[in-house]
Every structure is written in C-alpha cells, then in structure tokens.
Amino acid sequence: MNAIVVDHLCKTYRNGVDAVKDVSFTVSTGEIFGLLGPNGAGKSTTVRILATLSAPSGGSAQVAGHDVGHDAAGVRRRIGYVAQASGVDRHGTGRENLTLQAHLERVPKREIAGRVGSLLEWIGLTEAADRLVNTYSGGMKRRLDIAMGLVHEPEVLYLDEPTTGLDPETRSALWADLKRIRQERKLTVLLTTHYLEEADQLCDRVAIIDRGRLVIEGVPSDLKAKIEGDAVTLNVEGRTSEGASVLRTMEDVLEVIEDGDSVIARVGHGATAVPALITALERAGIGVNAVTLSRPSLDDVYLHYTGHRFTSNGMAEQNHQASPNRRGGDQR
C-alpha cells in the first residue's frame, strides 16, 4: 500500500522559476521517506504541493488515496504538516496552540482535552504548557510544532526541515523523538532535510533532489553500496592539483577529487591503499599532513550522482537561509 504517490510532478512559479521538474516517487505506508537536497532544490515546494498549499503546474499526487488537486479536503484530513517556518502562535500558550489545532483538525470535542494533555506529556512540555510560546526555546517550539502535526493522529506526517536552525544537541534530541514517533505510532513520514547525516539516521528510503529534479532514490545503505570503494582524504597543504595528477596516474585509484587543502582518492580498499598513496605523493615531493579513511556516505552518493559536493552547497544555502530563524530568536 502506498501512502504517497507522486507522478511526474512539476511546479513553475509565476515568476518563471521551475522549482520542481518532473519528480516521481512513491512512499509506502509506515515508511520514513527522506527528500534530501540543498536549499532551493525543490523539497519544500514538493511538500507544499503534497500539503495542498500549492497547486502543481503539471503531474499529479495522491496522499492516503486522495488526489491533492481534486480532493484537497480529503488530503487535509489525513495529513499533519510541520513546516520549516514553525507556524505556532507565539502569543498563545502551548496548550492553547494544541487545542486550537485539534479543533481545526476536527478532533471530537470530548477527546480534545485528554489528547492535548497526553501529547504535552509526550513531548515533555507539561510544565511549560501554560506558558506563552514566546518564552519557549527553539527546541521546545519545534517539539510543540511536531505535536501539533500529530494532534489528530494523521496517516501521513510531513516534516519540512525539522532540525534546521537547531543546535547539535537539540537536533540529536529531536532525532530521538522522531525515532520514537516511528516506534510508537503507525504513521508514514515524509521528511525533508539538507543534512545527509539526518537522512542517513532517520530514513528508510531517501530521494536526492537537485535543482528541481529527482536524481536517485533508494535505501541509504544500497545507495552507499553502489558507490565503489572507500574515500581516502589526504591533506596536502594546498598542493592539490599536483597531488591529484600524481594520484590519477595510479592504477588502483578509481576517482580523484580536489577539495580545499586536500585531495580525495576513491580506492577499492582503503586500508591497503593508504601506504601506496602516501608513498606516491612523497616521491613527487608532496608532503602529506593527515589522512582520513571513510566508508561511502550519502555525501559521496550525492557527489556521485549530481557531480558536485553536497556540504559546500548546502552550507552556503543554509547561511543564506538562517535569517528567518534568527528573526524568530530575536523576538523572544
């Protein structure tokens, strides 16, 4: 059974920007599916279409068996939407926010108080329940956000960049929460992120989106397995082009990438190749400062399929994108 079916979805905004170009994927019931890509790749637009907030320019999508275009009301009843831009009312308390959300989501009246109470407990906000959201920390606000998406026990939950703007500690706490959701609730989750680590940790399957197109889709471990060999990162103090040309002549080296002060060589078996790589570089008069050996990560998957590195791209976008979050912080 498929909870989400996305079929040749396209979105062109009025200003001519092609945000989503012919994207197709399916998410099975009960799965955590990750849309992975840098900001501006079209992830949020895709989720907004699936949440009926934006109309597709082409293609179609069904959520829990209901078409987002023809039966938007049917979709809305079955989804929980946790947007990147929070969406809690800062001037209300946590309990008030949840209660209003429950009313709007058509939770039966006599169940509301009980459900709100147990959700507050579940996210550890019982003590802060009657304080204004204005006084909440970023992590508390985010947990409230997620609880609001769950108050009507939806079949499908969208989490758009759930950990963007959170410090690492809060992020890993939230990951634990999300894993708990998965264990305790029968629910399909569509998660977007620009953190490879996050997709790797949380998702059953991921789709990499780059510039509006779906590049590759699959189970994270399968995707990684398709990338041959290990990555050996050799710090050569900036003499990267010389180092790269030396390494390219070597037989066992599959691929060489220059990255900052380092060269990255992809080799069949990292541990046995390292001495040979260092020797070759030193023979050419290039000193090696540090060596790291890594198993293929989603980062490598991304690099392999898109032709450019994920981290630098994602970071640049992330800084650009930090301002709305920071604004929220200032207002507290």
Next chain:
Amino acid sequence: MNTFISDTLHLLIRHLRTTLRIPIWIVVTLVQPVIWLTLYGQLFRRVVELPGFGNTTYIQFLTPGVVIMTALFGSAWSGMGLIEDLNEGVMDRMLATPAHRGALIAARVLHAAVTVLVQSLIILLFGLVLGASLPGGIGAFLAILGIAALLGAGFSAFSNGVALLTRREETLIAVINFFGMPLTFLSTAFMAATLMPSWIGVIATVNPVNWGVNAARDAMAGVNWGGVGVNMALLAGFVLVTSFFASQAFRVYRRAA
C-alpha cells in the same frame, strides 16, 4: 456552515485572547480619540455659533464623529495581525488543516468588530462625561455601538484584503495612512454638512465614514431614525462589499502559492 461557525468561534477566541494579553493596545488606540475630544472639543467650542450647526454644543456634535473615527482606526489596522500570521507560518499551518477557509477571515473581521465595540463604548461614555447628552436614550446608545461595529467590520475586511494582496506591513501602513485621515475629513465628523465645500459634500455622500457619522449623530439626538436605518443598511452593504473583496484577495493569495 456548522464548521464555518465553530471554526470562526475558535479563531475569534484566539484573537480576543491575544488582545486581552496585550491590553495596552486598547489603551494606546484610545489616546488619540481622547485627545481629539478634549482638545478639539475645547478649541472649536465656538464653531457651533456658525449658522448650519443648528442648536447644539460642539462636544455634542463632535462625540459621534470621534466615536466613528475611533472605530475606523481601531479596525483599519486589523490586517497587521494577518501579515504576522503569514510571516510566522501560522496561516500555512491552518491552510493545511480542514479549517473552513472563510472562517480564517471572518474571525478577524469579527474580532475587529468586538474590539471596536469596546473602544466606541469607552469614547462614547467619555463624550458624555465631557458634556454631550444622549436624548435618544438607550436605543441610541445601542444603535451607536452597532454602527461602530458595522463600520469596524467593513474596514477590517478591507484591511485584511489589502494585507493578503500586499503581504507587507509597510505597504499596509501606507495604504491605511493614505485612506484614514482623508476619509475622516471628507465626512461630517468635525464640520456640519451645510458648511462643507460642495465637492467635499459630494464625496461625503459615498464615504462609509460619513454614513457612520451621520447615523451615529442622528441616533444620538434621537431624530431621523429612518435616516439612521438607511445609513446602517448602507454600512451593512459596505461590509458585504469589503468582505467579498477580502475573500477574493484570499483566493488570489492561495492561488499565488
């Protein structure tokens, strides 16, 4: 319809709660009308000696004008809250629920009407303290509050419509400033109709603020109840037109997403 009413009610409670948490805003919005009533009322006391005002005191003449002005400015900023909701993602979150779309706007319009009702009541009582009288009695009292609420609902819907189309606080402020004062001065709020230049008189006949001022003044004096009824009907029509404008603006907003 059922969901429309219950959604509107729950959203209205949210807006009222927010207002009650920051009651300073009610006070702030009352500072100006109080100044108008006390200073203007004193400064122009002898204006009523001009032929055209009839047998009245200026505070008697001015009070309904300032009540309506309060209603205008108490409601015209209603769209600011909506822009905050758009920016904070609150609107998107609600649009992703089965919530009745019309209720999202109706609750704001009702909220403005309720706020304006309270503000008008305070200003009206203040006018009475300063020496205005209420020959129209309790009926006049209720009619004036009703007129203020209608005017408030109309301008709130207008403000929310502009907010949805512009989505920027700066633009909304500019629009409200552009309309607010001229609409007040192009009415009989401060000056008798017979003493206006004829072109202002012409504009005043199609100015909702003027309908409100005339209706409130007649009701206060307990005269011309037929005219009060006509002006209130015109105001009700104004509410319908601006509400239609707001709902169309909402449609445009959602389609542009």
